[in-house]
Amino acid sequence: MKNNRIVIIAKTVITALLILLIYHIGSSDFIRAQINKEDEKMQIDPIKETSLKIQAEEEKLIDSDHFHYEDLKFVDVNGFEIIKKAYEDIDFNGEFEKGNIEDYDYYIQLFRRLVDGKVTFIYKESKQEFYLKDFDEIKHNFNNDSYYNPNKYTYYFFDMDKDGQPELGISDESRFVYFFKYDTQIQKFTLWYASPTSWNYLIGSEKIGYGRGTSYAIDILNQNGKLKTSTWFYIDEYYNKTKQQPETVYIVSLPFFISGSENTKNYKSMRSQIGYYSDMYVNRNLERFYFFKITEDQWKQLTNKFFELREQSRKNINEVTYTYEELFGK
Numbered sequence: 001m002k003n004n005r006i007v008i009i010a011k012t013v014i015t016a017l018l019i020l021l022i023y024h025i026g027s028s029d030f031i032r033a034q035i036n037k038e039d040e041k042m043q044i045d046p047i048k049e050t051s052l053k054i055q056a057e058e059e060k061l062i063d064s065d066h067f068h069y070e071d072l073k074f075v076d077v078n079g080f081e082i083i084k085k086a087y088e089d090i091d092f093n094g095e096f097e098k099g100n101i102e103d104y105d106y107y108i109q110l111f112r113r114l115v116d117g118k119v120t121f122i123y124k125e126s127k128q129e130f131y132l133k134d135f136d137e138i139k140h141n142f143n144n145d146s147y148y149n150p151n152k153y154t155y156y157f158f159d160m161d162k163d164g165q166p167e168l169g170i171s172d173e174s175r176f177v178y179f180f181k182y183d184t185q186i187q188k189f190t191l192w193y194a195s196p197t198s199w200n201y202l203i204g205s206e207k208i209g210y211g212r213g214t215s216y217a218i219d220i221l222n223q224n225g226k227l228k229t230s231t232w233f234y235i236d237e238y239y240n241k242t243k244q245q246p247e248t249v250y251i252v253s254l255p256f257f258i259s260g261s262e263n264t265k266n267y268k269s270m271r272s273q274i275g276y277y278s279d280m281y282v283n284r285n286l287e288r289f290y291f292f293k294i295t296e297d298q299w300k301q302l303t304n305k306f307f308e309l310r311e312q313s314r315k316n317i318n319e320v321t322y323t324y325e326e327l328f329g330k
Contacts, residue, residue, distance in 0.1 A: 064291075067276035069238045069249045072293040079273045080298055086255045086266055090229055091220060092305035094204025094313060096320045099159030099166050108157070110182050111168045112328045114189050115150050121180055121189035137196060138170065138178060151324045158320040160192070161223045162205050167192055174198050179225065193225035203313040209306075218306055222258075226283045231255035232291070233303050250299035251275070253289045256282065 075083065113119050120129040132138055133148040156169030160179050171177035177200065181192040195208065203209040203218070206228075210217035215234035222228045233252040240247045254266050267290065274290045281287070294302075 061274060062276045064276055064278040069236070069247070069293075070240045070242050072249070072275040073273070075270075075273045075292050075294055079270055079292070080294060082266060082269050083252065083254060083292060083294070084298075084302065087231070087252075087302045089257075090218070090231065090255055092218070092309050094207045094309050096156075096202075096313075096316055097159040097162055097205040098320075099162075099164045103165060104157075107166050107168075107182065108327060111157075111180070111189075114168070114180060115155075115170070115324070115328065117148075119189065121191055123191050132170075137176065137194070153324065155322045155324065155327050156202065156317070156320050157322060157327055158205065160205055161221075161225065163223060169202070177202065181225075193221065201313075202317055203309055204316075207309075209310055209313070211310075216303070216306065218309075226258075228258050229255060230282065230289075232289065233299065233306075235299070248296070250294050250296050251291050252294060252299065252302055253278075253291050256287060256289055258282070 114121060115132060117131050117133050120131050122129055123135075132150075139148050152172070154171045154173050156171070156177070156179075157166055159165065160167040160169065161181065165182070165184075167179050167181045169177055169179045175198055176194070176196045178191060178195070179193040180189050182188075183190055193208075199210055199212040201209050201211070206221045206223075208219040208221065210219070214236065215232070217230065217232045219227055220229040231253050233250075235248060235250055237246060237248050239245070254263075254270065257263055270290065270292070273292060275293050276291050278289050278291065279286055280289055
């Protein structure tokens with residue numbers, strides 16, 4: 001009996017250790033997978049992909065699938081100053097701008113027609129028109145059955161694109177948030193921004209935050225709902241085989257700016273200190289992000305404003321959040 005208990009205890013301990021190991025490995029793999037976020041429907045550009053691969057081989061860069069944390073070197077003082085300057089160019093200030101409040105009643109009536117299925121919206125990527133009830137991505141899933149019920153959604157009503165007029169966000173608070181805009185020139189609704197993931201959240205007009213575990217990002221959009229600036233940063237734990245001990249690592253990407261010139265300048269200055277790279281789609285174009293290992297104190301310096309913005313937005317978003325009845329009436 002005693003031997004049986006010992007065996008059972010031993011099996012329990014081994015199982016627990018295996019679970020922890022799987023979780024740890026999964027955590028690192030997950031972070032890398034999330035950093036390499038791509039639209040699943042995106043068609044890969046073979047020419048751009050080949051060009052990026054050749055560049056990586058010529059410059060002996062390591063991609064996100066083949067690096068090891070213990071091999072990464074800390075950036076030096078000058079390198080950190082370059083990264084810091086790039087982060088200072090990111091607008092971490094944010095609020096849910098109201099726009100022209102005197103026009104709210106007019107726009108509420110317009111958007112109610114969209115939500116109630118009276119009019120269609122234009123899906124700009126395909127130029128197709130849909131009624132919301134026919135748009136599969138926005139339907140609720142219940143017992144493997146999809147359905148559309150306006151009363152089940154959460155609505156955000158504010159000036160998301162900073163043009164002075166309000167946009168309407170629709171979310172199920174678990175899988176997606178979609179923003180719709182009324183285009184006064186063509187007098188039609190368009191899908192302005194789509195976030196088909198539960199890990200993104202609103203942090204202000206033209207700003208989207210990302211957070212899962214200890215992996216974070218901020219996307220800043222332009223007035224067309226396209227990405228203008230993006231940067232990633234995360235914390236991970238791993239077992240350092242060289243030192244034979246667990247360690248925590250702090251990683252940041254160089255911010256990516258759509259303008260391009262800043263990316264080239266920063267890359268050339270930091271090329272010798274790149275930890276690894278990850279290729280991601282930005283506005284349907286394959287682009288390269290570079291990641292660096294920094295200290296905990298440096299990580300906090302770069303990310304502090306993001307977390308302040310996130311906490312502020314969690315409070316302020318309540319002012320622009322509605323149920324169907326609160327926004328449109330019965």
